[in-house]
Amino acid sequence: MAAPESGDGNNGAARMVTLISSDNTRFEVEAAAASLSQTLQLTILDGGGGGGDGIPLPNVDSATLSKVLEYCIKHAPAAANGGAPNATAVDRAELERFDNEFVNIDQSVLYSLIMAAHNLEIEGLQSLVAKKVADMIKGKSPMEIRRTLGFPDPTPEEQAEMNAHMLEYGWAYE
């Protein structure tokens, strides 16, 4: 698409980059959105990802990448404003609504998302998913946390350790 700084005077044409998922699907997004990833930002600043090249992301599959980009596209304008200090309350409420909806998803997708956010260094997305996971385990005992997140059944040693913890930190279990 539009080459970077091609200079045709069209202010509306944002620079686009291409990202390639692990299963070889190509995603074309605005550089500003992709730059929410600290990892990608450097490559993009170096002029990568434009033209036919594309930036390969061997750790992120297409389902996850499309979700990640949905987040980035939504958050890019606010991020461009430096965390949007002058965003209106309406804008902020809208982003919050989006975020709440966004993480209202299957646990396996949450897992893929937090791993992708970690690999791509997208701080906002990582903490958004972390918050969601924290909400899922709030008020639960260690055993209930294990069940909620599908840990394997505890070994006898693990069970003994959990029991000991409960005795030692009785106040946190009341």
Next chain:
Amino acid sequence: MAPAVAGADISPDWTHLPKDVLVTVLSELHIRDLIRAGAACAPWRSAYTAFRLLRLPSPRQPPCLLYYSGDTPNCAAALYCPSTGANFRIPFPQLGGLSPIGSAHGWLVVADEVGNLHLTNPLTSAAAHHNAARHRGRHHLRRGRQPRVQLPPKTGGPHPAGAHPGE
């Protein structure tokens, strides 16, 4: 762009999240949930320890108020968490007869009748540092000879770090 090719159906393994990802999850928990989560499995415990050591400022973990009065039954101190309004009763048998001197990062410095300093973490009941604290206490007494001691200022003060026993 056809999504749903791979990945989403791989069953997630939350026990093997990278430690710094786990730390971001733990930083979103209030103190009670944090302590419980730290007991879920070995990798989570290790992330919990890392998180405590990092002392990250977290809006979810504002300072709590620890208070104690003779009325509290069973030698318990009360922990009040202002952000949730929750009250916890923390067993704290050692506190009777000790004077609190100061606190930082969850640690409490208390002095006994003869001025020995004790360092303790009421939430983790970490008496592991007791010996070191006693050591410091004796040292302090020798230098200061005062029955009630004051917490030294951060720099300088009655026993500068250079004068610490064993150095």
